[in-house]
Amino acid sequence: MANVILFGPPGAGKGTQAKYLVDKFSLFKISSGDLLRKEIKNETELGNKIKSIIDQGSLVDDNYIDGLIEKIISNKKYFNMLIFDGYPRNINQAKTLDSLISKYDQKISCVFSLKVDHEVVVKRILGRQTCLSCGLIFNTFFSPSTKENHNCDEKHLQKRSDDNEATIIKRIKTYDIKTLPVLNYYSDQNLLCEIDGMREISIIYKEIRAIMHTLDTWLYMVHLYK
Numbered sequence: 001m002a003n004v005i006l007f008g009p010p011g012a013g014k015g016t017q018a019k020y021l022v023d024k025f026s027l028f029k030i031s032s033g034d035l036l037r038k039e040i041k042n043e044t045e046l047g048n049k050i051k052s053i054i055d056q057g058s059l060v061d062d063n064y065i066d067g068l069i070e071k072i073i074s075n076k077k078y079f080n081m082l083i084f085d086g087y088p089r090n091i092n093q094a095k096t097l098d099s100l101i102s103k104y105d106q107k108i109s110c111v112f113s114l115k116v117d118h119e120v121v122v123k124r125i126l127g128r129q130t131c132l133s134c135g136l137i138f139n140t141f142f143s144p145s146t147k148e149n150h151n152c153d154e155k156h157l158q159k160r161s162d163d164n165e166a167t168i169i170k171r172i173k174t175y176d177i178k179t180l181p182v183l184n185y186y187s188d189q190n191l192l193c194e195i196d197g198m199r200e201i202s203i204i205y206k207e208i209r210a211i212m213h214t215l216d217t218w219l220y221m222v223h224l225y226k
């Protein structure tokens with residue numbers, strides 16, 4: 001069994017790939033962004049504190065993130081079956097993750113780094129629509145929701161409040177400064193697997209899926225019996 005990480009700039013396709021991989025390998029997704037947006041939607045104390053930070057494109061304080069993440073890693077139900085989407089976001093978070101992984105006797109098998117040019121991610125983010133009912137992610141430019149690929153009512157399709165041009169530029173800057181150094185951290189641990197994220201969604205998915213099969217016999221067994 002193995003935990004994996006999906007890494008990449010805003011709009012790289014982490015959430016899109018995570019959804020397919022979760023369905024295929026019966027993994028549980030930890031998206032720190034989704035967890036934070038849930039806090040905002042539920043108007044919790046934390047949600048009210050972080051809304052403006054997310055809308056500015058900055059990173060939320062590590063202390064808020066650590067608790068949310070530990071709650072899931074410590075759950076035996078998800079033991080070594082996690083796919084991290086957009087976490088860790090800085091070196092401190094990567095170190096915290098390492099200590100949590102060892103505290104709960106688990107391991108990280110691979111960090112998939114999706115490489116996508118900055119100009120492309122801007123267009124991807126501006127066109128993104130997420131279905132609040134089924135979780136599928138669409139794009140008005142590249143992969144619109146249609147009757148053939150989506151069963152839910154159109155009213156569930158939503159744009160994120162941080163998906164506007166000004167915030168995207170700040171998010172990309174934050175990524176370059178704070179998040180990119182995490183790549184070296186995992187490269188030093190020989191965990192990095194670079195993926196060309198400029199290709200079609202299905203081609204990227206097939207490549208990651210093939211690598212996942214080689215990661216662990218258990219994952220392969222799950223696949224065989226699906």
Ligand code: AP5
Binds near residue numbers: 016017054087088138
């Ligand atoms: P988060 O929600 O993590 O956002 P992000 O990292 O900016 O990444 P996105 O969700 O925008 O992109 P994605 O890679 O998931 O792309 P997607 O698959 O949707 O974080 C949001 C905010 O929360 C942060 O800015 C920060 O404030 C805070 N935060 C989150 N985690 C934090 C942490 N750990 N610490 C501190 N703060 C944190 O795809 C995008 C679009 O492109 C979609 O429309 C999709 O259909 C399309 N697409 C995907 N792949 C392709 C492809 N191959 N070809 C064409 N189109 C594609």
Ligand code: MG
Binds near residue numbers: 014033085
């Ligand atoms: Mg995402």
